[in-house]
Amino acid sequence: xxxxxxxxxxxxxxxxxxxxxxxxxxxxxxxxxxxxxxxxxxxxxxxxxxxxxxxxxxxxxxxxxxxxxxxxxxxxxxxxxxxxxxxxxxxxxxxxxxxxxxxxxxxxxxxxxxxxxxxxxxxxxxxxxxxxxxxxxxxxxxxxxxxxxxxxxxxxxxxxxxxxxxxxxxxxxxxxxxxxxxxxxxxxxxxxxxxxxxxxxxxxxxxxxxxxxxxxxxxxxxxxxxxxxxxxxxxxxxxxxxxxxxxxxxxxxxxxxxxxxxxxxxxxxxxxxxxxxxxxxxxxxxxxxxxxxxxxxxxxxxxxxxxxxxxxxxxxxxxxxxxxxxxxxxxxxxxxxxxxxxxxxxxxxxxxxxxxxxxxxxxxxxxxxxxxxxxxxxxxxxxxxxxxxxxxxxxxxxxxxxxxxxxxxxxxxxxxxxxxxxxxxxxxxxxxxxxxxxxxxxxxxxxxxxxxxxxxxxxxxxxxxxxxxxxxxxxxxxxxx
Amino acid sequence: xxxxxxxxxxxxxxxxxxxxxxxxxxxxxxxxxxxxxxxxxxxxxxxxxxxxxxxxxxxxxxxxxxxxxxxxxxxxxxxxxxxxxxxxxxxxxxxxxxxxxxxxxxxxxxxxxxxxxxxxxxxxxxxxxxxxxxxxxxxxxxxxxxxxxxxxxxxxxxxxxxxxxxxxxxxxxxxxxxxxxxxxxxxxxxxxxxxxxxxxxxxxxxxxxxxxxxxxxxxxxxxxxxxxxxxxxxxxxxxxxxxxxxxxxx
Amino acid sequence: xxxxxxxxxxxxxxxxxxxxxxxxxxxxxxxxxxxxxxxxxxxxxxxxxxxxxxxxxxxxxxxxxxxxxxxxxxxxxxxxxxxxxxxxxxxxxxxxxxxxxxxxxxxxxxxxxxxxxxxxxxxxxxxxxxxxxxxxxxxxxxxxxxxxxxxxxxxxxxxxxxxxxxxxxxxxxxxxxxxxxxxxxxxxxxxxxxxxxxxxxxxxxxxxxxxxxxxxxxxxxxxxxxxxxxxxxxxxxxxxxxxxxxxxxxx
Numbered sequence: 001x002x003x004x005x006x007x008x009x010x011x012x013x014x015x016x017x018x019x020x021x022x023x024x025x026x027x028x029x030x031x032x033x034x035x036x037x038x039x040x041x042x043x044x045x046x047x048x049x050x051x052x053x054x055x056x057x058x059x060x061x062x063x064x065x066x067x068x069x070x071x072x073x074x075x076x077x078x079x080x081x082x083x084x085x086x087x088x089x090x091x092x093x094x095x096x097x098x099x100x101x102x103x104x105x106x107x108x109x110x111x112x113x114x115x116x117x118x119x120x121x122x123x124x125x126x127x128x129x130x131x132x133x134x135x136x137x138x139x140x141x142x143x144x145x146x147x148x149x150x151x152x153x154x155x156x157x158x159x160x161x162x163x164x165x166x167x168x169x170x171x172x173x174x175x176x177x178x179x180x181x182x183x184x185x186x187x188x189x190x191x192x193x194x195x196x197x198x199x200x201x202x203x204x205x206x207x208x209x210x211x212x213x214x215x216x217x218x219x220x221x222x223x224x225x226x227x228x229x230x231x232x233x234x235x236x237x238x239x240x241x242x243x244x245x246x247x248x249x250x251x252x253x254x255x256x257x258x259x260x261x262x263x264x265x266x267x268x269x270x271x272x273x274x275x276x277x278x279x280x281x282x283x284x285x286x287x288x289x290x291x292x293x294x295x296x297x298x299x300x301x302x303x304x305x306x307x308x309x310x311x312x313x314x315x316x317x318x319x320x321x322x323x324x325x326x327x328x329x330x331x332x333x334x335x336x337x338x339x340x341x342x343x344x345x346x347x348x349x350x351x352x353x354x355x356x357x358x359x360x361x362x363x364x365x366x367x368x369x370x371x372x373x374x375x376x377x378x379x380x381x382x383x384x385x386x387x388x389x390x391x392x393x394x395x396x397x398x399x400x401x402x403x404x405x406x407x408x409x410x411x412x413x414x415x416x417x418x419x420x421x422x423x424x425x426x427x428x429x430x431x432x433x434x435x436x437x438x439x440x441x442x443x444x445x446x447x448x449x450x451x452x453x454x455x456x457x458x459x460x461x462x463x464x465x466x467x468x469x470x471x472x473x474x475x476x477x478x479x480x481x
Numbered sequence: 482x483x484x485x486x487x488x489x490x491x492x493x494x495x496x497x498x499x500x501x502x503x504x505x506x507x508x509x510x511x512x513x514x515x516x517x518x519x520x521x522x523x524x525x526x527x528x529x530x531x532x533x534x535x536x537x538x539x540x541x542x543x544x545x546x547x548x549x550x551x552x553x554x555x556x557x558x559x560x561x562x563x564x565x566x567x568x569x570x571x572x573x574x575x576x577x578x579x580x581x582x583x584x585x586x587x588x589x590x591x592x593x594x595x596x597x598x599x600x601x602x603x604x605x606x607x608x609x610x611x612x613x614x615x616x617x618x619x620x621x622x623x624x625x626x627x628x629x630x631x632x633x634x635x636x637x638x639x640x641x642x643x644x645x646x647x648x649x650x651x652x653x654x655x656x657x658x659x660x661x662x663x664x665x666x667x668x669x670x671x672x673x674x675x676x677x678x679x680x681x682x683x684x685x686x687x688x689x690x691x692x693x694x695x696x697x698x699x700x701x702x703x704x705x706x707x708x709x710x711x712x713x714x715x716x717x718x719x720x721x722x723x724x725x726x727x728x729x730x731x
Numbered sequence: 732x733x734x735x736x737x738x739x740x741x742x743x744x745x746x747x748x749x750x751x752x753x754x755x756x757x758x759x760x761x762x763x764x765x766x767x768x769x770x771x772x773x774x775x776x777x778x779x780x781x782x783x784x785x786x787x788x789x790x791x792x793x794x795x796x797x798x799x800x801x802x803x804x805x806x807x808x809x810x811x812x813x814x815x816x817x818x819x820x821x822x823x824x825x826x827x828x829x830x831x832x833x834x835x836x837x838x839x840x841x842x843x844x845x846x847x848x849x850x851x852x853x854x855x856x857x858x859x860x861x862x863x864x865x866x867x868x869x870x871x872x873x874x875x876x877x878x879x880x881x882x883x884x885x886x887x888x889x890x891x892x893x894x895x896x897x898x899x900x901x902x903x904x905x906x907x908x909x910x911x912x913x914x915x916x917x918x919x920x921x922x923x924x925x926x927x928x929x930x931x932x933x934x935x936x937x938x939x940x941x942x943x944x945x946x947x948x949x950x951x952x953x954x955x956x957x958x959x960x961x962x963x964x965x966x967x968x969x970x971x972x973x974x975x976x977x978x979x980x981x982x
Contacts, residue, residue, distance in 0.1 A: 042712060042713040043713070045709075045713050045714075046713065056546040056547075057544055057545060057546055058543060058544050058545070058546070058547065059516070059543075059544040060544070061515055061516065062515070062516040062518065062519065062540075062541075062543075062544040063541050063544040063545060065512075065514040065515060065516045065518075065519035065540065066519060066537045066538070066540040066541030066544070067537070067541070068512040068514065068519075069512065069514065069519060069522060069523070069533060069537045069540060070537035070538075072509070072511065072512045073533045073537070075509075076505065076508060076509055076530050077505075077530065078501050078505065079498070079501045079502045079505050082498070082501065083498065092694075092695070092697070098492070098493035098494040098496075098497055099493060100493050100496055100497060104493060148720065149710075150708050150710040150711070150719055150720075151708075151710035154710070167709070167710065167713070168710070169710055169711075170710075170713065172711075173712065174711055174712055177711060193711040193712060193714045193716050194716050196711055197708060197711065197716040197718070197719055198718070200719075201718065201719060201720055204720060205629065205720075208663075208720075209625050209626060209629050225688070225695055226695075227695060227699075233706070233707050233708055233709075233719065234706055234707070234708050234719035234720045234721065235662050235706040235719060235720040235721020235722070236719070236720040236721075238658070238662040238700065238721060239659075239662055239663065239720055239721070241658070241698070242657075242658035242659045242662060242663070242698075243625050243658075243659060243663075253497065253501070259536065259538070260684050260687075260688060261536060261537075261538035261681055261684060261685070262536075262537055262538060263680070263684060264538050264541070264545070264679060264680040264681030264684055265537055265538055265541040265545065267680060267701075268545060268546070268644075268645065268680065275709070277703075278546065278562070278644075278645045278646070278703070279645040279647055279680070279701065279703040280703065281702070281703050281704055281705075281706055281707055281721070282662075282700055282701070282702060282703070282706075282721065283647075283700070283701040283703070284698060284699065284700040284701070285695070285698070285699040285700070286697065286698055287695045287696065287697050287698075288697055289697060290652075290697055291652075291653070291694075291696065291697045293653065294652050294653060294657055294658075294696070294697055295598075295617050295618040295622075295623045295656065295657040296617065296623040296625070296652075296657035296658050296659050296660075297652060297657060297658050297697050297698065305497070307497045307500065311497065311500035311501055311503075311504050312504075314500075314501060314504035314505065315500075315503065315504035317507045317508065317509040317510070318509075320509040321509065321512060388512055388513065388514075390513075
């Protein structure tokens with residue numbers, strides 16, 4: 001019996017096993033056909049635009065090879081490239097802080113806020129900050145934080161985490177946003193996405209100007225030049241890193257690329273796969289704080305580098321490529337599981353196929369392996385990944401690792417019995433014949449597994465004879481002797 | 482009995498770097514690649530990580546979208562991309578015509594204050610404006626509240642990218658960070674010969690220009706600010722400029 | 732050519748007509764078919780569940796069964812993918828690795844075999860109906876089979892081939908996934924099944940009997956619960972294997 005321990009990251013008590021919660025939420029979500037249809041419709045535009053952009057590449061598949069090589073070479077030389085990045089970033093006046101885990105990262109950032117005497121904090125989109133539950137920690141310490149990315153802002157007002165790590169509020173309808181803004185910002189109701197965006201824009205403008213600390217993430221860390229690269233569409237990250245006095249950036253250690261030129265491949269592909277755009281609106285390289293001769297910019301720039309089990313994934317050569325992930329979200333957008341259970345069902349920071357691969361590493365295999373099992377292994381994710389991560393095969397690898405370290409004894413027994421039969425053709429054939437003859441009875445009895453099938457699907461009647469039986473008869477009529 | 486001295490605590494930095502080194506003792510297999518050019522890029526080495534002998538950017542170059550082989554083609558592709566992005570491209574024969582066109586725009590829109598910086602392509606434009614001018618890099622220093630109140634910001638750029646329709650600005654040469662992102666309208670004045678073919682070319686030029694010290698910010702601006710967060714419907718002007726005018730001189 | 736038939740375990744027991752159709756087509760083209768009765772299962776269920784030690788034992792048995800075969804042809808994208816793509820991984824580092832790679836090179840999915848190995852697209856079949864093709868994921872993404880079944884169908888006399896709007900979406904079977912996560916599996920069947928039914932076709936053609944089981948199971952339930960008209964058109968398309976159309980044995 002697995003003990004229900006406090007959640008390792010938030011210290012909040014866990015009410016039920018993650019797997020039980022997943023099954024419960026999935027069952028509830030698949031019944032909400034309105035929600036599923038809404039999400040499907042929202043993704044329709046993305047598919048069209050993505051295909052349009054892919055067609056502009058002279059060969060998208062070959063470009064994927066190059067992108068894959070860029071990240072493979074960087075991650076496999078992280079021991080050399082991460083220190084090189086840090087040295088260059090520090091030479092530019094940036095300050096680096098190292099965090100072994102989420103708790104350490106939160107502590108570092110809270111210390112920085114205290115030292116900066118922060119009064120108003122503006123934040124741009126940073127999934128790594130979600131991973132370490134930073135907002136809750138900052139609020140607990142008395143800081144007001146505003147998420148400036150429109151989708152994250154909406155989710156913050158709703159009190160929900162992001163639904164999708166690129167499209168945080170893709171499940172929310174415009175009338176819901178209108179109500180939300182009405183309640184929190186006092187704005188007049190409207191069903192125009194344009195007007196809703198302008199409401200958020202007006203609200204946010206003063207916050208950028210008045211904030212004294214800006215917190216961002218990072219998409220890439222360029223070893224050659226010591227620059228961090230931030231990709232966005234709205235301009236909120238640009239503003240967050242332009243106007244406040246102190247800039248704090250948070251990044252996983254795996255985001256390193258070797259050369260600036262690698263971005264000539266990765267930036268367009270991130271935009272194409274992630275959003276169906278040739279490039280996102282703002283792709284910005286930050287070397288460090290404001291330099292002498294520059295007229296504005298933060299006086300201090302801090303970068304918090306986070307491990308939090310990434311080195312554990314690094315130590316697994318089979319799955320190391322999951323660290324190549326550029327967080328484009330393309331795998332989520334094509335995943336039938338994601339589309340049918342929704343982003344919240346996963347119960348993780350990172351949803352979808354890549355989330356299902358890495359979460360067991362980040363949070364423990366025994367408790368989270370159900371995410372690897374909740375897949376038909378269709379492989380759409382692997383086909384979509386711009387850096388060729390072998391996503392769906394890693395789900396298989398996770399399953400294998402779980403079977404080795406935390407097997408279900410009943411299930412293993414079942415497979416062992418199957419093997420005994422499968423190596424004895426006469427026994428296998430006899431078992432098959434027995435199954436065929438008793439199928440009618442089994443359907444009536446509804447044992448587990450069969451019961452789950454029959455709840456929503458029919459099963460045909462078994463044929464009178466098997467292939468091998470009919471083949472034997474066929475051979476006899478053709479070659480009677 | 483004297484207790485043995487405990488070892489000095491290992492810093493987070495040392496711990497993480499040690500974990501990385503330990504983890505990488507077994508090299509990961511080379512990713513499965515399909516193209517001949519990518520296969521050629523990797524040379525196996527006896528024991529240890531195969532070497533990447535051709536840079537990924539070089540491998541990718543023939544496969545990324547076209548940026549144009551001649552200046553005329555580059556310009557055409559650039560302008561087409563700007564239009565697709567809903568930026569407003571305008572070709573003008575000389576800087577004077579750009580200044581006049583921008584002055585008309587200011588008048589038509591009833592702008593009260595426009596921000597800019599010191600640059601041979603920008604100053605003549607500022608001088609010709611019918612409204613007030615805010616200099617972000619002037620002797621009075623940078624005032625973010627004053628910038629926030631401006632109706633438009635005018636900047637030069639380091640380069641323009643045909644392949645994507647992007648403008649590359651830097652904090653060193655284009656009036657800092659806020660000027661090209663805070664005002665509601667962004668106007669860029671550039672020479673037609675500043676258009677390069679690809680993102681890679683622009684990065685290469687940026688590296689050369691930096692001569693060892695990169696500016697604190699380099700930003701590719703690809704069209705007016707936008708969001709699709711509300712029902713995946715495209716809206717312009719999320720937080721950055723709602724409109725982007727690009728004047729190509731010459 | 733002598734072709735060794737690879738008949739997946741559930742085809743053997745639940746849809747034997749598919750295996751017979753494969754033999755019929757190949758014999759019509761002048762090849763001889765053998766069925767090695769010692770074959771049992773490819774081991775995919777244990778492999779997918781993560782019980783690789785168990786799956787390995789089943790795989791080794793299969794290697795022994797098919798040793799020396801000139802060509803091994805099976806009417807199931809998922810089972811063929813298991814032998815062709817996953818046996819080498821499963822048996823890597825064991826003394827059976829070479830045999831696995833060897834077998835992989837000689838194993839083919841039925842449609843793939845006809846078009847790519849035999850160079851045949853027209854087998855002289857006639858099927859005067861409107862059909863749509865469902866791309867099984869293993870065939871599509873592990874074996875890279877997309878166009879071959881369509882080439883074969885287009886060559887069938889009087890056959891009208893239409894495409895649904897979710898050709899590459901998974902039907903939701905995924906082996907044990909269909910019963911371990913049944914609500915998700917059913918939701919996926921709704922999406923793919925719904926799309927296939929909306930083409931107004933008479934037959935849904937597949938190269939994977941497990942997909943057929945899933946889709947037919949859902950369509951049949953829709954029909955008996957009266958919700959088929961909601962799915963599209965009120966028509967109840969039947970699922971059928973590509974081999975059955977080419978053999979002319981669709982009842």
